[in-house]
Amino acid sequence: KAGVTQTPRYLIKTRGQQVTLSCSPISGHRSVSWYQQTPGQGLQFLFEYFSETQRNKGNFPGRFSGRQFSNSRSEMNVSTLELGDSALYLCASSLFASASYGYTFGSGTRLTVV
Amino acid sequence: GIQVEQSPPDLILQEGANSTLRCNFSDSVNNLQWFHQNPWGQLINLFYIPSGTKQNGRLSATTVATERYSLLYISSSQTTDSGVYFCAVELDFGNEKLTFGTGTRLTIIP
Numbered sequence: 001k002a003g004v005t006q007t008p009r010y011l012i013k014t015r016g017q018q019v020t021l022s023c024s025p026i027s028g029h030r031s032v033s034w035y036q037q038t039p040g041q042g043l044q045f046l047f048e049y050f051s052e053t054q055r056n057k058g059n060f061p062g063r064f065s066g067r068q069f070s071n072s073r074s075e076m077n078v079s080t081l082e083l084g085d086s087a088l089y090l091c092a093s094s095l096f097a098s099a100s101y102g103y104t105f106g107s108g109t110r111l112t113v114v
Numbered sequence: 115g116i117q118v119e120q121s122p123p124d125l126i127l128q129e130g131a132n133s134t135l136r137c138n139f140s141d142s143v144n145n146l147q148w149f150h151q152n153p154w155g156q157l158i159n160l161f162y163i164p165s166g167t168k169q170n171g172r173l174s175a176t177t178v179a180t181e182r183y184s185l186l187y188i189s190s191s192q193t194t195d196s197g198v199y200f201c202a203v204e205l206d207f208g209n210e211k212l213t214f215g216t217g218t219r220l221t222i223i224p
Contacts, residue, residue, distance in 0.1 A: 033211070037155075043200065043214035056211050088155050103147070103212075105157040 002027065004093050004106035012112045018079040021109045025072050025093030029102070032074040034066060037088040037108075046089075049074055078111075086113045116141045118203055118215040126221045127191055135186040135218045137201035145204040146177050147212070148186050150197050157200070160186070191222045 005024040013019050025032050033056075034046040045058040049068035066076040072093070078085055090108045117140040127133055137146070148160040161168050161175040163184065168175050172192075177184040188195055198219050202212040 035212075035214075042216060043202075045211045045213070048211060058211070090155070090157065092157075103159060105149075105159075107154055107156040110155070 004091060004104050006091055006106035006109050008109060010110050012114060013081050015081055015083060015113055017081050018077060019081060019111060020075050020077045021089055023074045023091035023106060026104055029093035029095055030072050031094045031096065032068055032072065033092045034076050035090045037090060081113045083113050085111065087111060116203065116205060116213050118201060118213055120201060120215040120218050122218060123216065124219045126223065129191060129193060129222055129224050131191050133188045133191060133220065135199050137184040137215050139182050139203050143203040144206050146184050147202050148175055149200045149202060151200065152197055193222045193224055196220055196222045
């Protein structure tokens with residue numbers, strides 16, 4: 001079966017712009033989580049969605065937002081981009097709202113802010 | 115919040131060698147996972163191991179929950195084992211947030 005699909009794979013944006021990243025979970029998975037990976041801060045939890053509801057949010061500014069659609073696909077948006085937002089953004093999907101059930105990551109979107 | 119520390123941060127080994135990676139966590143957890151991040155950035159789950167020992171081929175893992183640490187063993191290393199290894203903990207059941215460790219970068223030299 002198809003894995004977690006993230007698009008686009010690479011993105012270059014200018015400071016002040018906004019960006020939208022997409023994540024399609026494994027078929028049947030209803031939970032999607034997002035993580036940011038940077039060399040300085042490592043892997044940090046952004047937010048988690050289950051059945052179109054945000055259940056958990058990490059310690060990130062309001063410029064970071066997301067949503068989940070009825071087909072479980074999720075998008076995250078970053079507005080007013082800053083240089084420090086350059087990172088690998090990873091999403092993971094799971095069957096239930098727990099990281100213990102088939103938690104599978106996508107290959108990520110690498111965002112560069114110039 | 116919970117602290118998750120991994121050691122060593124970097125490890126360089128000859129092909130065929132064995133290695134032990136350690137993960138210490140500062141509070142009790144519902145679950146612990148080990149991941150391998152491949153060169154393309156994808157995190158591949160290796161083990162779900164809240165306690166006890168599991169083995170999968172050349173890899174095995176042990177978690178001693180009462181002492182708050184986990185070990186990942188890699189035997190007869192191959193160049194394809196190179197990459198970054200992360201442990202990650204889930205604090206509560208139903209809380210899907212994973213807190214990741216600092217990672218161990220493993221380089222296997224032919």
